[in-house]
Amino acid sequence: MAEPDGFLPFIDPAQRARYFIGDAATSPERPSNATFKLGVVSPHSAFTPHAHGGEHFVLSLGYASCGLYDLDTERGVRVALTPGTLIRIPAMMPHSFGNRAGNPLLILAANTGYGIDHEDYAITAPAAEARGAENGAFPALAKALRALEADNGPETMTWRERIAGRLRRAAHRLEARR
Template sequence: MRSVKGTEALPAGVELYSLTADGTALLTSRTGRGDLLDAGALLPFIDRGQHARYLIGDALTSPERPSNATYKLGLMRGHSAFTPHAHGGEHFVLSLGYAACGLYDDERQEAVTVRLTPGVMIRIPALLPHSFVNRGAGRLLILAANTGFGIDHEDYAITAEEAERRATAEPSKNRATAEPSNNGTALDYPALAKALRAVGSAPSPGVMSWRERAAQAARRIAVRLEGSA
């Protein structure tokens, strides 16, 4: 087995993704190198001003138009947060920077916050209310995988406002449309809205600590020493 170096040595169809905690994302293939975050390839992501680059699936993925899952690279502005929401399917998020995830604990009936650092991935079950926060001043990259839903599906991200709207809808529409564990039973939208409000009103997770800022500076030095892929 020989070791290869340089873009021209890559087999056809193979791609390298260079992602850093500083928010850069480069795609390298046999044909050259490009920016994964090119504006023309980005789609809206939960809130205005947030974006994603789909790697598997697309915005129209759904149980009726399946691609099994969507896998995308999300881009968050500095010191920003997503509106609290719940997904119709389970959700995995890998943080490439300094973030935090607000989650609703139904057993304790309260919101909790989990601080995330580069390389930490979190699994969030279907329909569990949560939010995501960028604690850093620079842009944050996250890798997000959702089972069965693209961002255009009505159950991709249910907000408190949407849950409240559905709570007043006709009974035939007031049902969980995509969560097998519900066994087709009606979803308690008022309770979901209340939990989402609790996540939204939880204390801020704060910004990066001085230890994290020092670690970030060290990572930048490491990236320069290692060179790009």
């Protein structure tokens, strides 16, 4: 159910998203073939690790982190994202996004084939474990998601990033006075 401002819950109850293209019911059975949405990630928080049935692209408009599962080393790795960074997540790649800043993080996410109401939109470790009996790929997915859960803090911004953020805000104020 949409909130008055058009935002919907987004993977976790504390996170929100608003669809620009497609909707929450997008699926292979009801295709718009893609969704494009604005996500709002709460300060100093991270999404529950998950995987999607389709690939997606995420543009970070702030200081984020992306936890990814490395199949070769069988452990999670962190990628720091700064404002303007675009990352591609292949289908079924275990991952999580975190907000490293003290203000809400805006992300633009484009997904292929699935809206947030579809069971394959965000497969979490408990969902993968429950589906494991019916599909042999899900136990390995559940193991990877549990590995990401073990280290799913949003991290914090570096001192350089904090200074760069202040300089960006100062530049914006100076430019706005024209």
